[in-house]
Amino acid sequence: MPCSLLNFCExxxxxxxxxxxxxxxxxxxMSNGIILMFICIMLLWNKEYQAYDLVISSVTTKVKGVGLxxxxxxxxxxxxxxxxxxxxxxxxxxxxxxNFIATKQxxxxxxxxxxxxxxxxxxxxxxxxxxxxxxxxxVQTGVCVKFDVTRKTCEVAAWCPIEKRxxxxxxxxxxxxxxxxxxxxxxxxxxxxxxxxRNILPEMTDTYLKKCIFNRRSHPYCPxxxxxxxxxxxxxxxxxxxxxxxxxxxxINWDCDLNRFSHRCLxxxxxxxxxxxxxxxxxxxxxxxxxxxxxxxxxxxxRTLYKAFGIRFDVMVFGKAGxxxxxxxxxxxxxxxxxxxxxxxxxxxLIGTRCYSREARKYSERKFESVQDQQECLLCxxxxxxxxxxxxxxxxxxxxxxxxxxxxxxxKDDSTCFRALVSVLQPAARPDLAAQNGPAEPKAxxxxxxxxxxxxxxxEVHQGSRPPWCQCGCCPPSCQLEEQLCCxxxxxxxxxxxxxxxxxxxxxxxLETLLLYQSPLAELHEEAHLRRGxxxxxxxxxxxxxxxxxxxxxxxxxxxxRVRAEFPSPDGRYEGLTLSRPLKPVNG
Numbered sequence: 001m002p003c004s005l006l007n008f009c010e011x012x013x014x015x016x017x018x019x020x021x022x023x024x025x026x027x028x029x030m031s032n033g034i035i036l037m038f039i040c041i042m043l044l045w046n047k048e049y050q051a052y053d054l055v056i057s058s059v060t061t062k063v064k065g066v067g068l069x070x071x072x073x074x075x076x077x078x079x080x081x082x083x084x085x086x087x088x089x090x091x092x093x094x095x096x097x098x099n100f101i102a103t104k105q106x107x108x109x110x111x112x113x114x115x116x117x118x119x120x121x122x123x124x125x126x127x128x129x130x131x132x133x134x135x136x137x138x139v140q141t142g143v144c145v146k147f148d149v150t151r152k153t154c155e156v157a158a159w160c161p162i163e164k165r166x167x168x169x170x171x172x173x174x175x176x177x178x179x180x181x182x183x184x185x186x187x188x189x190x191x192x193x194x195x196x197x198r199n200i201l202p203e204m205t206d207t208y209l210k211k212c213i214f215n216r217r218s219h220p221y222c223p224x225x226x227x228x229x230x231x232x233x234x235x236x237x238x239x240x241x242x243x244x245x246x247x248x249x250x251x252i253n254w255d256c257d258l259n260r261f262s263h264r265c266l267x268x269x270x271x272x273x274x275x276x277x278x279x280x281x282x283x284x285x286x287x288x289x290x291x292x293x294x295x296x297x298x299x300x301x302x303r304t305l306y307k308a309f310g311i312r313f314d315v316m317v318f319g320k321a322g323x324x325x326x327x328x329x330x331x332x333x334x335x336x337x338x339x340x341x342x343x344x345x346x347x348x349x350l351i352g353t354r355c356y357s358r359e360a361r362k363y364s365e366r367k368f369e370s371v372q373d374q375q376e377c378l379l380c381x382x383x384x385x386x387x388x389x390x391x392x393x394x395x396x397x398x399x400x401x402x403x404x405x406x407x408x409x410x411x412k413d414d415s416t417c418f419r420a421l422v423s424v425l426q427p428a429a430r431p432d433l434a435a436q437n438g439p440a441e442p443k444a445x446x447x448x449x450x451x452x453x454x455x456x457x458x459x460e461v462h463q464g465s466r467p468p469w470c471q472c473g474c475c476p477p478s479c480q481l482e483e484q485l486c487c488x489x490x491x492x493x494x495x496x497x498x499x500x501x502x503x504x505x506x507x508x509x510x511l512e513t514l515l516l517y518q519s520p521l522a523e524l525h526e527e528a529h530l531r532r533g534x535x536x537x538x539x540x541x542x543x544x545x546x547x548x549x550x551x552x553x554x555x556x557x558x559x560x561x562r563v564r565a566e567f568p569s570p571d572g573r574y575e576g577l578t579l580s581r582p583l584k585p586v587n588g
Contacts, residue, residue, distance in 0.1 A: 031347075032343055035339045035342065035343065039339065049324055049329040050259075050323055050325060051324075051325035052320050052322045057186055057187060057317040057319070058187050059186050061185070061315065063094055065176075067079040067174045079097070083097070094313055095312045096313070098175065098310045099174060101168060103161070104304050106304070107160065107300055109158075109159075110155055110157050111156065111162060113147075113153045113155070113156045113162065116165050118147075119153065120153060121144035121153060121154050124142060128140055132156075138156030138158025138162075141154075141157055142155075168243055180227045181226055185223065186267065186317060190256070193321060199221070199252065201221060213226050227313075230248060230250065231311070234248050235272075235273075236277065241311060244285050244287075244309055245288055245312075247274040247311070249273070249316055250271055250313055250316070252317045252318070253269075253317075254321070255319070256319065256322070258323040259323060292305050378391060379393070379394060379551065379552055379553075380392075380553040383487065390405040391408070392405050393406060394482065400481060400554065401469040467484065469485075469486060471486045471487075476557060485554055485556050485557055486556055486557065487559060494558050501562075504537060505534050505537050506534060506563065514537070528567075528569065530567045535555060538559055539553045
């Protein structure tokens with residue numbers, strides 16, 4: 001079809017097959033109902049009708065609490081917020097000291113390095129002046145000195161006496177930090193909705209904040225937390241984690257609904273431990289750092305070194321706010337409409353199998369229409385001197401007689417139709433009865449080139465113009481490669497010379513009976529109907545049930561000429577071989 005602007009003014013739609021079945025109809029509506037219920041549940045459960053925005057937040061903390069410890073050679077020492085909170089451990093986090101190891105009265109000087117980190121020596125040659133590494137407490141002076149009665153180490157210039165490596169005290173010295181409290185102030189913003197809020201809710205008063213402590217039952221939104229309760233919520237024991245320290249995560253989750261009629265935006269708190277708590281499963285358990293307190297005595301600077309163990313609390317904020325959006329609702333509905341295709345896929349699969357009906361092929365033939373590509377058209381050929389049917393491809397270079405077959409198929413005769421046909425044609429099949437009834441074989445006329453009927457006997461025309469691909473001597477010439485086909489593979493008698501050919505294919509009474517059986521109101525005087533009936537009779541006779549699917553049977557040129565001579569066209573024009581649709585055989 002030539003391309004034009006009219007090709008764009010066309011509309012294509014799908015072909016539908018309506019199956020009237022109570023079972024299929026019930027399954028269809030039941031499946032659609034289940035899908036609709038699932039869509040509605042997910043719409044309400046996940047609030048797919050809303051547009052969402054993620055939270056932006058800031059966190060500040062304030063720890064309060066005072067602890068009392070007893071240090072050897074010092075006595076009672078009070079630890080207030082400045083002492084136990086220590087320096088900042090990073091953004092959105094705070095640290096509380098729970099245990100420590102103190103090394104008192106250190107001053108600048110020279111002393112032997114500890115054997116755990118220093119290099120054992122026997123003489124000054126074993127010590128290198130100015131040497132140090134990441135484990136050293138000072139810089140070597142190049143002198144080997146006694147560390148104790150049995151060991152010698154290199155002397156270092158450092159804060160003396162050097163800190164000894166000892167395990168942390170048990171129980172923790174600042175176990176009273178369990179009762180310390182922390183105020184967590186969290187300010188959030190959802191920029192897409194220009195919404196601002198904080199975890200100190202508007203209804204909270206100063207009197208309420210001075211008395212409340214977070215409790216999931218009585219005060220679930222109080223921003224003041226007891227450290228012991230935080231550790232307990234994280235499923236840990238404060239007395240155990242306070243010895244070596246650890247990391248606890250405080251999670252604040254904002255799940256906000258900003259719609260006017262269902263407005264809700266409240267914080268939700270949860271807690272968990274973030275570090276490895278088993279000391280025997282990690283190389284460096286817990287959490288610790290060092291700091292010092294300096295003082296001067298008699299003009300000499302001294303310091304007390306503290307190795308502090310404690311708990312770091314990391315505050316992590318998550319949040320998502322939703323608000324009704326008609327665009328999101330339309331997108332969700334549009335995306336879920338594809339779920340209804342599952343019903344069609346399931347029912348089509350059910351119809352195509354024997355799970356629903358034994359006549360699955362019947363439904364498949366109604367639903368699917370097979371169309372063979374013209375370039376890959378498959379043709380069926382039957383030679384009278386072969387017992388099998390050939391399946392070949394259409395060729396644009398060779399005659400149909402010379403094309404090599406793709407496959408061979410056995411001929412399947414229909415014995416029931418054959419017996420019925422013999423009973424009808426019995427007088428014509430038997431020579432003695434045929435003689436009584438008169439000549440059964442009609443007068444043959446030949447067809448000339450171009451499909452024009454010629455009033456010359458068929459055999460005389462063929463004898464004078466026999467094409468090279470003809471093996472029977474009765475085929476008229478043709479310029480179309482699809483029509484260059486003889487009834488024989490090897491030279492011999494023509495199929496049209498068989499006594500059964502005129503009785504089965506050309507007998508007018510038989511063809512009229514078949515036409516009236518198929519169409520009771522058919523016009524019997526039309527030669528085109530009889531000509532088509534004769535072709536169908538030939539195909540049913542020579543091919544039977546051996547036709548593969550989507551393959552078109554082809555009549556030999558000699559048989560076509562004999563049929564056209566018996567039932568000529570008034571204007572001398574014939575349809576010829578049509579490769580777009582196969583001829584269907586007519587049994588009987």
